[in-house]
Amino acid sequence: MRRTGIFTFLTAILVACAAPAFAAAGLHAGMSLDPDDFLIGLHFSKPMQDQLTLVPSVEAGFGDVTMIAGNLDLHYALKTGGKLAPYLGGGVTLNWFDFESESETDFGGSFLGGLSLNEKWYFETKIGLGDVPDWKFYVGLNKP
16 A cells, blocks of 8 residues: 555656646546546646647546556547547556555557547547556546
8 A cells, every 4th residue: 555655646746747848737537448447537738739739647547456557648630620629649658556465567558549529528548558458438628
């Protein structure tokens, strides 16, 4: 349990230090498969170029195991004529899993796709690569 507290504290400090460098913040919640967890997280957005956005995030998962994850994603917005804005991307993730008898830290990646409904709301799904959750689905809220 002591490791969980230290890891959570260090993650919170990292997020607090990085927050001023990013333009927008938001919350997301959803679920993952393998492990089957409920997820809640905090993300930041930093436009890099016209259609590229850097999106670092932290999240915690509760269910089969306790999970804390740090993600660094890159989104590529697809040009459309409507209000819905689809995007594709990928990223890297560092996950800490706490099982009942032990814990482990794993590094992996993901492919992702999402749909921004407007400036505030979006849906996103990720397919995990490596020793990370196989699939994640989020509903997110961006600070306008």
